[in-house]
Structures are given as structure tokens and as C-alpha cells.
Amino acid sequence: MTAVTPLPVCVLGLGLIGGSLVRAAARRGRTAFGYNRSDAGAAAARADGFDASTDLEAVLRRAAAQHALIVLATPVDTLDALLPTIARLAPDCVLTDVVSVKEPVAGAVARLHPGARYVGGHPMAGTSQSGWAATDPALFDDAMWMVSTEDGADPDVWLDVATLARDCGAQVVPAANDAHDRAVAAISHLPHLTANATAAVGAGESGLALRLAAGSFRDGTRVAGTAPALQRAMLEANRIALLNTLSETIDRLVAARDDLRDSGSVAIIVDDGHRARTAYEEMAATPAPPIVDVEPGEDGWAAQMRRQAHLGHTWQR
Amino acid sequence: MTAVTPLPVCVLGLGLIGGSLVRAAARRGRTAFGYNRSDAGAAAARADGFDASTDLEAVLRRAAAQHALIVLATPVDTLDALLPTIARLAPDCVLTDVVSVKEPVAGAVARLHPGARYVGGHPMAGTSQSGWAATDPALFDDAMWMVSTEDGADPDVWLDVATLARDCGAQVVPAANDAHDRAVAAISHLPHLTANATAAVGAGESGLALRLAAGSFRDGTRVAGTAPALQRAMLEANRIALLNTLSETIDRLVAARDDLRDSGSVAIIVDDGHRARTAYEEMAATPAPPIVDVEPGEDGWAAQMRRQAHLGHTWQR
Numbered sequence: 001m002t003a004v005t006p007l008p009v010c011v012l013g014l015g016l017i018g019g020s021l022v023r024a025a026a027r028r029g030r031t032a033f034g035y036n037r038s039d040a041g042a043a044a045a046r047a048d049g050f051d052a053s054t055d056l057e058a059v060l061r062r063a064a065a066q067h068a069l070i071v072l073a074t075p076v077d078t079l080d081a082l083l084p085t086i087a088r089l090a091p092d093c094v095l096t097d098v099v100s101v102k103e104p105v106a107g108a109v110a111r112l113h114p115g116a117r118y119v120g121g122h123p124m125a126g127t128s129q130s131g132w133a134a135t136d137p138a139l140f141d142d143a144m145w146m147v148s149t150e151d152g153a154d155p156d157v158w159l160d161v162a163t164l165a166r167d168c169g170a171q172v173v174p175a176a177n178d179a180h181d182r183a184v185a186a187i188s189h190l191p192h193l194t195a196n197a198t199a200a201v202g203a204g205e206s207g208l209a210l211r212l213a214a215g216s217f218r219d220g221t222r223v224a225g226t227a228p229a230l231q232r233a234m235l236e237a238n239r240i241a242l243l244n245t246l247s248e249t250i251d252r253l254v255a256a257r258d259d260l261r262d263s264g265s266v267a268i269i270v271d272d273g274h275r276a277r278t279a280y281e282e283m284a285a286t287p288a289p290p291i292v293d294v295e296p297g298e299d300g301w302a303a304q305m306r307r308q309a310h311l312g313h314t315w316q317r
Numbered sequence: 318m319t320a321v322t323p324l325p326v327c328v329l330g331l332g333l334i335g336g337s338l339v340r341a342a343a344r345r346g347r348t349a350f351g352y353n354r355s356d357a358g359a360a361a362a363r364a365d366g367f368d369a370s371t372d373l374e375a376v377l378r379r380a381a382a383q384h385a386l387i388v389l390a391t392p393v394d395t396l397d398a399l400l401p402t403i404a405r406l407a408p409d410c411v412l413t414d415v416v417s418v419k420e421p422v423a424g425a426v427a428r429l430h431p432g433a434r435y436v437g438g439h440p441m442a443g444t445s446q447s448g449w450a451a452t453d454p455a456l457f458d459d460a461m462w463m464v465s466t467e468d469g470a471d472p473d474v475w476l477d478v479a480t481l482a483r484d485c486g487a488q489v490v491p492a493a494n495d496a497h498d499r500a501v502a503a504i505s506h507l508p509h510l511t512a513n514a515t516a517a518v519g520a521g522e523s524g525l526a527l528r529l530a531a532g533s534f535r536d537g538t539r540v541a542g543t544a545p546a547l548q549r550a551m552l553e554a555n556r557i558a559l560l561n562t563l564s565e566t567i568d569r570l571v572a573a574r575d576d577l578r579d580s581g582s583v584a585i586i587v588d589d590g591h592r593a594r595t596a597y598e599e600m601a602a603t604p605a606p607p608i609v610d611v612e613p614g615e616d617g618w619a620a621q622m623r624r625q626a627h628l629g630h631t632w633q634r
Contacts, residue, residue, distance in 0.1 A: 124531040144529050175525055183526035187519040191537035193583070194511040196590020197569045201562055202504040203593030207627050208492055209500035210600050212461050214441040217597070219536040220508035224587075224594035231587045239581055245518055246574050250567060252514045257563050264556055266510070270541075270548045273513020276520030277541035280534070283527050310524050 006030050006167065007094060007160060010059060010068040012082060014041050014052055016126060017098050018073025019135035022050055024168035027137045031066075035059040036132075037074075044132040056082075060089035069160055072097035075233045076104060083112035096121050096161045100184060101237045102148055102177035119161045120148035122180065123170055124188075130227050141169035144314065149174035149305050155296035162296075162315060171288060172315035174305035185241035192231055193246060195224040288314040323347055323484065324411060324477060327380040328388045329399060331358050331369055333443060334415050335390025336452035339367055341485035344454045348383075352376040353449075354391075361449040373399075377406035386477055389414035392550045393421060400429035413438045413478045417501060418554045419465055419494035436478045437465035439497065440487055441505075447544050458486035461631065466491035466622050472613035479613075479632060488605060489632035491622035502558035507566060509548055510559075512541040605631040 008031035011018045018034065022045070025032040033051035036042040045052035053059050063070050070086060070093045072079065079099075086095065095118040099105050102120045109118045125143040145165035147158065162172045175183070199221040202209055223231075235242055256269040291313045294304040305315065325348035328335045335351065339362070342349040350368035353359040362369035370376050380387050387403060387410045389396065396416075403412065412435040416422050419437045426435045442460040462482035464475065479489045492500070516538040519526055540548075552559055573586040608630045611621040622632065 124529050126532060143531065146529060173525070173528055175529075179523065179525055180529075183522055183529050186522035187526045187530040187534040190518060191515050191533040193570065193573055193586060194515050195533075195537055195594075196586045197566050197573070198508055198511050198590075199593035199597065200569060200586070200589040201507060201566050203596050204565075205500055205503035205562070206496065207629050208490070208496055209504045210597050211490055211605070211626070211629050211631070212441050212463060212492075212497070212500050213504040213597060213601075214460065215443060216508040216512070216540045217504040218601070219539045220512055221590070221594050221597065222536045223533045224590040225598060226591075228584075228587045228591045231591070232583055235583045235587070236577070236581055239577055243574060243578055245522070246570065246577070248521075249514050249518050250570050250574065252517060253510065253563065253567050253570070256510055256514070257560060257567065260553070260556055260563070261560055264553055266549055266552045267545075269510060269513045269517070270545045270552070272517040273538070273541040274516075274543075274545045274548070276516035277512075277538050279520050280516065280527050280530060280538065281542060284530075284535070288528070309528070312524050312528050314528070 006163060008032070008066045008068040009071060009164065010034065010063040010093070011071045011073050012056075012059070013037075013072070013074035014045050014132055014135075015073065016130050016134045016139075017123065018071065019045060019132045020137065020139035021071060021073060021098065021168060023135055023137035024140055025164065026050070028167040030167060033059065033062070041132050056085060057089060060086060063093050064090040067093065069094045069096065069164060071164075072099065072105070075230065076101060076237045077233055079105060079108045080112065083108060087113035087116070091115060092117065094157050094160045096164070098123055099237075100188065100234045102146070102180045104237050106148070106177050117154060117157045119153055119157045120177065121161055121165060122146040122184070123165065123168070125170075130230060138169065140165070143170045144173045145170035146173045146175050146180050147315075148177055148180070149302045150176055151302050153302055155301065158296050166317065174291070174302070174309045174315060176306055179306075181238055182241045182244070185238050185245045189235045189238055189242045190245045190249060192223050192226070192235060194249065195221045199224040283312060288312060290314065290316045323480060325349070325383045325385040326388060326481065327351065327376060327385040327410070328390050329373075329376070330354075330389070330391035331362050331449055331452075332390065333447050333451045333456075334440065335388065336362060336449045337442075337454065337456035338388060338390060338415065338485060340452055340454035341457055342481065343367070345484040347484060350376065350379070358449050373402060374406060377403060380410050381407040384410065386411045386413065386481060388481075389416065389422070392547065393418060393554045394550055396422060396425045397429065400425060404430035404433070408432060409434065411474050411477045413481070415440055416554075417505065417551045419463070419497045421554050423465070423494050434471060434474045436470055436474045437494065438478055438482060439463040439501070440482065440485070442487075447547060455486065457482070460487045461490045462487035463490045463492050463497050464632075465494055465497070466619045467493055468619050470619055472618065475613050483634065491608070491619070491626045491632060493623055496623075498555055499558045499561070502555050502562045506552045506555055506559050507562045509540050509543070509552060510563060511566065512538045516541040600629060605629060607631065607633045
């Protein structure tokens with residue numbers, strides 16, 4: 001099974017997520033170091049006492065020498081450039097990523113680093129801030145961290161990645177890549193589109209409207225404040241799943257408009273939405289039960305873990 | 318101009334807004350008393366040391382005897398029953414309301430209490446909680462409080478209502494009823510519809526989706542947690558303005574879907590939304606400049622106040 005001594009952690013990209021990951025791993029006593037493309041980001045990390053460099057090749061050679069776990073924490077559109085370099089300089093390192101879509105990343109890894117010891121991941125944490133200045137070692141505390149759990153996954157690699165998530169304070173949610181991408185389209189990417197539309201309509205109404213805007217507008221449009229390039233990279237990488245969930249949303253809003261126009265009622269959309277929000281609040285208020293009776297590497301372990309995760313359980317070892 | 322001694326405040330309906338108003342007015346040293354339909358609500362207010370009764374006629378007779386300022390703080394669909402009783406028992410009292418739409422309330426007052434000394438209002442404050450238990454004397458601190466500022470408004474009544482808003486800690490936003498109703502359709506009622514649609518789509522996707530839901534879903538669907546009856550009363554009372562703003566939102570989402578499908582891009586909706594959110598954040602971070610050079614009762618005072626409010630100024634006397 002997994003190594004007794006946890007692997008050093010090598011993070012590529014020291015933005016909000018990658019930088020927080022370095023801090024969280026270090027908080028737990030793990031060796032962590034990183035690469036950042038910009039001088040400013042790397043210098044900011046070094047100023048806070050962390051080991052950061054802008055020399056990608058040197059960082060990857062060190063990762064290879066130390067058998068580090070490499071974490072891809074750069075935007076999805078940078079992976080095509082990074083992966084061949086990793087394949088060349090650190091081919092045997094365990095590899096994961098924290099990108100918000102999983103099928104496109106798995107596809108890029110299969111194409112550009114086909115022998116990779118790779119298991120993807122996605123921590124469900126973030127703010128509308130970005131960059132090293134926004135990093136926080138507690139960002140992942142009690143967050144959900146999806147770890148890709150496909151049939152045929154290498155259980156040792158899976159355990160290395162899941163253990164990193166646990167060491168960062170998160171709970172592990174095992175899932176298949178396609179199910180993950182559909183889920184985040186609905187609960188993460190769609191809320192960006194509705195927030196952006198709501199913000200634009202509100203601001204377009206009048207100066208009076210923005211002056212009167214209070215809690216429902218403030219909270220409902222918060223994620224529209226995320227840097228546009230980050231929003232676009234995230235949403236456009238999940239195009240197919242997002243198209244489906246956006247179409248369903250449009251259908252619901254059109255039905256609500258027809259009901260409001262024809263009968264003066266918004267009962268259906270309000271009742272459906274309130275029931276859904278209540279279910280979410282109840283789930284969020286209840287500690288997730290642990291995944292039990294399955295060990296990585298056993299027959300059918302991946303399917304068994306996914307089944308329990310679909311019922312709301314998390315891996316908490 | 319307005320009386321030197323502030324009027325006692327008589328609040329009809331001791332839910333989140335009405336109850337908080339009693340507490341805020343009392344905090345400022347004003348005499349405040351209230352009516353609540355349910356025994357439980359009135360008893361909860363009395364248990365906290367406030368003067369509350371379930372006897373509507375007795376409360377209104379007291380308001381008439383004390384020349385109190387009466388505040389309608391019940392759902393919009395109760396006004397048709399309340400207004401004739403007010404007209405009968407306290408016809409000369411200054412009257413305002415805190416209902417989230419202004420044209421329907423003004424219409425009901427004109428119909429059922431035509432001689433009323435009425436100026437409407439709408440404090441932009443609230444939570445997804447309801448009832449006396451959720452009341453807070455600081456609910457209105459620094460909130461925006463729209464005060465209806467129509468041509469021909471009685472300046473003494475206007476000042477009584479605006480002074481109540483100031484005494485509760487709010488800033489006064491003078492506006493016409495129709496402009497207010499369009500504005501709140503965009504920045505308050507529309508966010509309810511998008512929150513409800515987003516919640517329903519997210520919860521319908523899978524148990525995995527709700528388990529992975531994090532900040533963007535939590536904040537983007539918060540107001541879907543408001544009691545359905547309160548959401549329906551608020552939204553359905555503003556049907557025409559809400560239909561317009563909902564249609565614009567649907568158009569934006571349909572355009573985003575077409576762009577995403579045809580070119581793989583969400584640039585337009587993200588850029589528009591980010592620009593709007595940035596404008597909102599800048600406005601929210603900057604203290605509102607005061608309305609100047611106009612006194613209620615001067616020639617053209619209402620139009621002058623509305624003009625300044627449209628530029629983002631508030632009445633802060």
C-alpha cells in the first residue's frame with residue numbers, strides 16, 4: 001500500500017489553490033515546494049518563508065530526485081505545455097491536479113504523459129480572490145476534495161492523492177470523472193452564469209437599482225467578481241456538461257415566466273427551489289458519514305467507493 | 318415642517334422587518350408598540366419587553382389617540398383587509414409601509430383609505446429568516462431605505478417617514494414608486510428566481526452534486542431558503558416589472574448558451590457580469606454622498622430628490 005513516509009509535495013502554480021495547498025501541506029509537517037511562472041508570485045511565496053522558484057526544470061528535477069507528489073495547480077489551458085515537460089523530467093512521480101474539470105485533464109494526461117502515475121482531484125474550495133496574497137493554510141479545512149476513482153485506478157497512487165487531501169484538512173469524495181464534471185457544472189459552473197446574468201441585469205436597470213441592492217444581490221452575484229479569465233477557463237473547459245445544465249436552467253426560468261405571465265404565480269419554481277435549498281442545508285449541517293468496508297485495491301473497490309460517495313459518504317481515513 | 322417631538326410608532330406585523338423596526342425605534346428612544354396576528358409572535362415580543370397585542374382595534378385606537386405613525390409590516394396580500402380598519406379607527410394617523418413593492422400598495426391605499434396621510438417606504442434589509450425570533454435592532458443600520466417621493470407628496474408626511482428610517486439607522490433613498498418597483502425586480506426579486514432555479518438544478522443532478530456544493534452554490538442559492546409563502550407574496554406582487562427583468566435574464570442566458578455551443582466561449586456573459594459586479598462593489602465600498610440643496614416642500618423638491626438619488630445620493634439628515 002502507500003509509503004509510510006508521506007511523499008514531498010511539489011506544487012506547480014502558486015495561486016489561490018496551489019499556494020494554499022503548499023501552506024496546508026506544510027502546516028501538516030510535509031515537505032512542500034513549488035513553481036510559479038511569475039516572479040511576483042514566487043517572490044511573494046518566498047517572502048512568506050516558502051520554497052518557491054520560477055525555474056520549472058529545476059523544480060521538476062528536484063521532484064524526480066525526491067520522488068515528490070506533483071500537483072498541477074495551473075489553469076487548464078496551460079496543461080498542454082506543462083505535461084510533456086513533466087513526462088520528460090519527472091516521469092515516475094505520482095501526479096495529481098486540482099483543476100475544476102476532470103475529463104479534459106485526464107484526456108490531456110493520457111495524450112501527453114501516457115505512462116503517468118496519475119489520479120486527478122478537485123478540492124471544492126475557493127473565494128473570488130486570486131493569487132498568493134489570497135492563500136490560506138485553512139482553505140481546505142472540512143472542504144470536500146473529489147479524488148478521481150475510476151475502475152482500474154492504481155490504489156497506491158489513489159492513496160497518495162487521497163492522503164494529501166486529508167493532510168490538507170479536507171474530506172475525500174471518490175467519484176468518476178464524468179459524474180464529477182456533470183456535478184460541478186450544476187453546483188459550481190452554472191452558479192457563475194446565473195450570477196453574471198443577474199449582476200448584468202441589475203446593473204443595467206438603473207443607478208437606483210445598484211444603490212438599493214442588498215443581501216440577495218450581494219450574495220447572488222458574488223462569484224461574478226472572480227477574475228474573468230479564471231471564470232472563462234473553468235466554464236469553457238466543461239462545455240458539454242455546462243450546456244446541459246444551462247439548458248435545464250433556461251427551461252425552468254422560461255416555465256416560471258410563462259406561469260407568472262399566465263397565472264400570476266411563481267409557486268412551482270419557488271417550491272422546487274426551496275425544497276432543494278432545504279435539502280442542501282440539511283446535508284451541509286450533518287457530518288458526512290464515513291465510507292466503510294472497502295480498502296483501495298480490493299476487488300471492485302473503486303465502484304464500491306463511488307457508490308457510497310453518491311449516498312453522501314466521504315473517505316475520512 | 319415635521320413635529321419637533323417624534324411621533325410614537327405603531328407597527329402592524331411583528332415579523333422580521335416589523336419586529337426589528339419596533340426594536341430599532343425603541344433603541345433610538347422612540348415610543349413603539351405593535352400588533353401581531355398570532356399569539357405566539359405577540360407573546361415573543363412581550364417576553365422581550367416590547368409592547369405587543371393581538372387586538373388590532375385596540376392597537377389602532379391607541380394609535381389614533383397618540384397620533385402615532387402607523388407602519389404596515391404585514392405581507393402585501395393582507396392589506397386589503399387591514400386598510401379599511403385603519404381608515405375607520407385611525408384615519409388621521411400618518412401611514413407608511415415596509416412592503417417590498419410600492420405601486421400595488423399605493424394603489425390599495427388610494428382605493429381603501431383614500432384620505433390617508435400616506436408615504437410608502439421599503440427598507441432594503443432582510444435575511445432568509447422570519448418571525449420575531451429573527452428580529453434585530455441593528456437590522457437597518459446603514460441599510461438603504463427607499464421612501465416614496467412622488468410629485469405632490471405631502472412634505473410633512475414625507476419627513477415623518479424619512480425621519481423614522483433615519484432613527485432606525487438607515488439612509489433614505491427617495492424614489493418614485495414605479496422606478497422602485499423596476500429596481501427591486503432586478504436586484505431583489507430576480508435573484509430569488511435565479512437562486513431557486515440554480516438550487517433546483519443542483520439538487521436534481523445527483524447526491525454527489527449536493528455533497529460537492531461549496532461557496533458558489535451556498536451563496537448563489539441562499540435566498541431560496543426564504544419561506545416560500547413570503548417569496549411568492551413578494552414576487553407575485555411585482556409581476557409586470559419581474560416579467561421584464563426575467564425576460565432579459567433569459568435572453569442573456571440563451572445568448573450565453575448559443576455562444577458556448579457555437580464557439581465554446583462564455584466571454585460576453587462573464588465580462589458583462591464581472592463589470593457589473595465590480596461597479597456594485599465600488600458603489601457599496603464608497604459612502605453615499607448626501608442629497609444637498611433641496612428641502613421637502615420647496616418647489617420641485619420631489620423631482621430634485623429623485624434626480625440626486627438616481628446618481629447614488631441618499632438623504633442623510
